[in-house]
Amino acid sequence: MALLQLGFHGSKTDPSLFILNSSGTLVYLLVYVDDIIITGNxxxxxxxVIKDLSSMFALKDLGQLHYFLGIEVVHHGSDLVLSQRKYILDILHRAGLVDCKPVSSPMSTSHVFLPDDSPLLDDPSRYRQTIGALQYATLTRPDIAFAVNKVCQFxxxxTENHWxxxxCILRYLxxxxxxxxxxxHNTGSRLQAFSDSHWATNIRAFSDSxxxxxxxxxxxxxxxxxxxxSNLISWSARKQxxxxxxxxxxxYKAIADTVAELIWLKSLLHELxxxxxAPTLWCDNLGATYLSANPVFHARTKHVRSRLPLCS
Structure with missing residues (x-):
């Protein structure tokens, strides 16, 4: 209610995001419980805004963003690096692998996981706690997303093989x-406000399965x-x-999932x-490309059409 009184409106694409857009002035406020990030032009x-909120609530201004929800923000000039180094070291400490030998890959290409491939773990809670922590680590580490998705399925x-x-993922980390x-900051994707006549370069998406x-x-x-x-802003590795x-x-299903994410991102950028x-979507399967582009083939795909996102 306090933010609404200050002229903010809630985002329809992200319930934790509030936006103030008035006479060319843009202020974005992201809220998670009692942690707040605020920025603007x-x-x-x-x-x-900080002064007004301080008069209503007990706030502490921590200055420039450096740490938020376990994610470290490192400033390099006008560029940013998001890192979870402290969080990852804490995972290694809890798993008892602080002094383990590193490996060059989070998963072997020949490693196959099966339900009964080895004896069950005596303490499955340790496995589940570690997996839950690794899922959060994928927020800044897309290179482990596929491997984490695999071990999450068990x-x-x-079993001991799953552990x-x-x-292996922990040793890689x-x-x-x-x-x-x-x-x-300077990537050739200079997004402009609505008042500017220039357009940004395409959002590029790569899909595979x-x-x-x-x-x-x-x-x-x-x-x-x-x-x-050149900035990676969204990624996923998930079983269909x-x-x-x-x-x-x-x-084709992977393309549909990617398009759904692109529509959400376009809506978010519009609200900002x-x-x-228009985004550019790349796929390495000619059959799926032809199927997406040629409406003649749509009659043959009634069993998968329900997975396509609706767009106006």
Missing amino acids: HSRAVND MHAP AGVK KGTSHFGLLFR DWAGCPLDRRSTGGYAIYLG RTVSRSSTESE GLVSK
Whole structure:
């Protein structure tokens, strides 16, 4: 209510985001419980909002953003690096692998996980706690998203082989704990406010999937990576909900999931008062590309059409 009185309105795409857009002044406020990030295009307007909120609530201004919800923000000039180094070291400490030997990959390409491939773990809660922590680590580490997705599929009854896969991820993080997401200020994707006549470069999305990759239920795993300029802003690696009858269908479903994410991102950018060109979506399967582009084939895909996002 206090933010509404100050002229903010709640975002429809992100319930924790509040936006103030008045006479060319933009202020964005992100709230999570009692933690707040505030930024905008006018420092005076940002300071006024902080002053007004301080008169209503007990606030403490911590200055420039450095740490938020376990994510460290490192400033390099006008660029930012998001890192979870402290959080990852804490995971290693709780797992007892602080002094483990690093490996160069989070998962072996020949490693296959099955429900009964080895004896069950004596303490499955340790496995589940570690997996939950690794899921949060994927916020800044897209390089472990696929491996974490794999080991998450056996949380109900983890075995020693599954725990070996988790330890491989942890050993990889041991040697790459200093890695983070780099966001460049000057990327060629200069988003402009509505009042500007210039447009931003395309948002680029890359989609892919494996066909019937799971040996248990033969479902495919789809994934995407979405870039704004050279900045990676969204990614996913997730098993598809249904079995695909061809590689084209598997890739087509992955494209549909990517398009749904792109529509959400476009809506978010619109709410932020920014504009961009139509996104560019890349896929390495010609069959799926033709299926998406040619309405003649749509009659043959009634069994998958319900997965496509609705757009006006």
